[in-house]
Amino acid sequence: MSHTPPPARLGFLYPGHAAEDDYPLMGSMIEPPAQITLIHTEFLEDAHTVEALSEMGSVSRLSKGAEALAGSGIESVMWTSTSASFVLGLDGIRQQIDTLEKLLGVPASTTAMAFARAVKAIDAKRVAIAATYPEEVAQRFRAFLNHFDIEVVHLASRGIITAAEVGLLEKDAVIEFALANVREEADALLMPDTALHSSAWLTDLEQAIGQPILTANQVSFWEALRLCGKLSPQSGLGSLFEHMPED
Structure with a gap:
């Protein structure tokens, strides 16, 4: 009798409202289906400018979002904004990740870092x-x-x-x-x-x-699964999900 692993419990911090429905959709597309907890974070301005994105990805914004995820039982957490992480540079990204890991006690990453890892994968x-x-x-x-x-x-x-x-x-x-x-x-x-x-x-x-x-949403979901050790080959989610990283 084959053993079915328990579903992944994934947390996502998502700024505002746009394409957040991609995450529960992907959660339903994999086997076993993942449990998705998504929190909308706030910001001062919806704008793809360096200033607005820097505020959007600030430690205070992420910390407030993390508070809403506390106690949710998630196994990993993603800051799902590509631009509101890479505009801050590598040091800023590291600070975002450290903040989330310290507050929630689970592995964390950002969409920008997920892109770098996915390209290598x-x-x-x-x-x-x-x-x-x-x-x-x-x-x-x-x-x-x-x-x-x-x-x-x-x-x-x-x-x-x-x-x-x-x-x-x-x-x-x-x-x-x-x-x-x-x-x-x-x-x-x-x-x-x-x-x-x-x-x-x-x-x-x-x-x-x-x-x-x-x-962006694809690599974020992939990274969330990778972080909690529940990444496995899946169909329907692109070539990325057919390549398993070595680490």
Whole structure:
């Protein structure tokens, strides 16, 4: 008789409202289904600017969100904003992770760090980026990836200011944006915005572009499972979930 492992209990801190429904959807798509606890964090301004994102990802904002997760029984916690972690640099990300781990006593990470690990997990050396952000913020994502020796061969910026607007992009628009920015010399395409819906369309996206695709909510969910030791091969969530990391 085979033993079914207990479901993963995953915590997510998500700024505002945009594509947070990707997380319970992914939780229902894996076997066994994961238990998702998602807390919406607050911020002063919904804007993809360095100033607004720095405030959004501040220790005080994350600490308040963590308080709402205390006692929930989660096994790992993610700060699910790519830009409101990488704009703060590696030291800022480390502070975010340390804050969450100390407050909640479980492994923690951020979406930006999840991207770096996911790129390595699929053994991608060169990547293209299709970013919904304005140019200044998108360039900071490139700089973040450079710290991990990930070569960016193409970077596109869609220039959308608010997460709310990004969350309204539908399947056809997301696939079109991906297709416009896939590059033959790249090993994968990255779409770094947790406000962007993608989870229901990962198979269609990869089939359309003919390459592995890494999206923000996908890598966040993958990282949450990895952190608590419950990552296993899954179908329907892209090539990433077919590659198991060595550590």
